[in-house]
Amino acid sequence: MSIQDNLTINEKKVLLALEELGSAAPERLEEKSGMQVDAAMQAAFMLEEKGLVTVSEKVLERYSLTKEGKEYTKSGLPERQIIDTLKAPTSVEKLRNSFSPQMVGIATGWLVKKGWAKIENGVMVPSGKAHAGKDEEVLAAFTDKAKSLEDLAADEGTVKDLLKRKLVIKHEEKFRTVSITDAGNALAVQGLVLEEEITQLTSDLLKSGSWKGKKFRPYRLDITPKSLYGAKIHPYRRLIEQMRQIFLEMGFTEIKGGIIQSSFWNFDALFQPQDHPARDMQDTFHLGSTCQLPTEYPEKIAAMHEHGGDIDSCGWGGIWDRELAGRNVLRTHTTAVTVKYLADNPEPPVKAFCIDRAYRRETIDPTHTPEFEQLEGVVMDKDMSFADLLGLLAEFYHRMGFEEIRFRPGYFPYTEPSVEPEVYVDGLGWVELGGAGVFRKEVTEPLGIKEPVLAWGLGVSRLAMLKLGLKDLRLLYQSDIDWLRKSEVCRI
Known part of the structure; x- marks a missing residue:
């Protein structure tokens, strides 16, 4: 197939136009070829791939005045307005009465920077020299039309200052030029035949037979098509929904609670001592507000903390501080939500979970952020055992796609016995x-709960990193459209 046979009718029209023009801007090419400018440029880019034309692009920066810049062009810059009236040392307070405080605030720094005046003990002292600056000359050179640096005879530093002061605004204008190459010119000279071509074979063409004897546009199989990305749920959101669905299918009830919690529900009800390191400023976001404590629990919580209440416990000793318990915090875990739900529903059976955000004063790095999602759950019923807890967690992780699961003994202030679930990941080992x-009886007894309570808190973001193959937790929260388009929804 010859090069001419491989050209579309639009490409031929562009070549014939450029044979006469040599080179042209898109608007001139539109006029000469009789095509819409978008169609003409599309054909030009296709011809450029074939080496028959070249498309050059030039970006010009132009500047125009803002509304504030136009006002100062007429009335003068703030520092000019003030220095022109300043004949003798004058207090800054008096100037604020004569001009607006905002104008004096803007002008003061520039008066000192330009050497037109100085400030001594709250008094503005003129230097006696206030020659017109380059910025004033540039402002005076503006008209209603946008101008380039060359038109304004301005240096970049002066324009940069005017941009910072928001007196001018920068525009970028792109100019394209399409030029015919020697190869394109030789092909055009040979003579190009403009004939109708069929770009799409339709049922009407087949039925009527009108396709016979017509030219078909050839397909290019060597060109990689533009990538198409279908709409999909954010991978992190999809995983959260998957976890939610698993627990709903297992018969759990989803619960929600406030981001702001009292220290009472966030710490004290969970038998965390009031001098526990986790309650310090380096771990918790403490708020300036307080709240009323519930009426039915504080006395029992106080007794449990101080001497172990009525059960076989020593408590933590000391005096339990009601004021400290009433201080609000950003919840450090969603356990504050589940323990309050248990207090409101002390009769078995209870199966509830919460997937929501928690907050801690963490230094941001690839594995830590100050806010993160946590999956929290509780089961309360007669004859519940530690073995039931292990079986429940194993079932959840199996449904999430992890084949190997183990449990390592752990310690938490409000559970006994305690474990840390681990899963095996190829290349990483046990995670x-x-x-x-x-839940310890020190937690359940003051709330009127008589049956065993199984509880867990799982790091959602860490699990998501494993499922999505990420090494940096921060990618889950960044608006990187390229990563969102190309990332796998889930790794099995």
């Missing part, structure tokens, strides 16, 4: 994904 255990 810990949260904590779990049976």
Whole structure:
């Protein structure tokens, strides 16, 4: 097939136009070829791939005045307005009465920077020299039309200052030029035949037979088509929904709670001592507000903390501080939500979970962020045992696609016995994904709960990193459209 046979009718029209023009801007090419400018440029780019034309692009920066810049062009810059009236040392307070405080605030720094005046003990002292600056000359050179640096005879530093002061705004204008090459010119001279071509074979063409004897546009099989990305749920959101669905299918009820929690529900109700390191400023976001404590629990919580209440416990000793318990914090875990739900529903059976965000004063790095998602759950019923907890967690992780699961003994202030679930990941080995255990009686007794409570808290973001093959946790929260398009929804 000859080069001419491989050209579309639009490409031929562009070549014939450029044979006469040599080179042209898109608008001139549109006029000469009789095509829409978009179609003409599309044909030009196709011809450029074939080496028959070249498309050059030039970007010009132009500047125009903002509304504020136009006002100052007429009335003068703030520092000019003030220095022109400043005949003798004058207090800054008096100037604020004569001009607006905002104008004096803007002008003061520039008066000192330009050497037109100085400030001594709250008094502005003129230097006696206030020659017109380059910025004033540039502003005076503006008209209603946008101008380039050459038109304004301005240096980049002066224009940069005017941009910072928001007196001018920069525009970028792209100019394209299409030029015919020697190869394109030789082909055009040979003579190009403009004939109708069929770009798409339709049922009407087949039925009527009108396709016979017509030219078909050839297909290019050597060109990689543009990537298409279908709409999909954010991979992290999809995993969260998968976890939610697993627990709903296992018969759990989803619960929600406030981001702001009292220290009472976030710490004290969970039998965390009031001098526990986790309650310090380096771990918790403490708020300036307080709240009323519930009426039915504080006395029992206080007794449990101080001497172990009415059960076989020593408590933590000391005096339990009601004021400290009433201080609000950003919840450090969603356990604050589940323990309050248990207090409101002390009668078995209870199967509830919460997937929501928690907050801690963490330094941001590839594996830590100050806010993160946590999956929290509880089961409360007669004859519940530690073995039931291990079986429940194993079932969840199996449904998430992990084949090998083990449990390592752990310690948490409000569960005993406690474990840390781990899953095996190729290339990483055993990875810990949260904590779990049976609530201590120091937690359940003050709330009126008589049956065993199985509880767990799982790190959602860490699990997501494993499923999505990420090494940096921060990617889950960044608006990187390229990663969102190309990332796998889930790794099995």
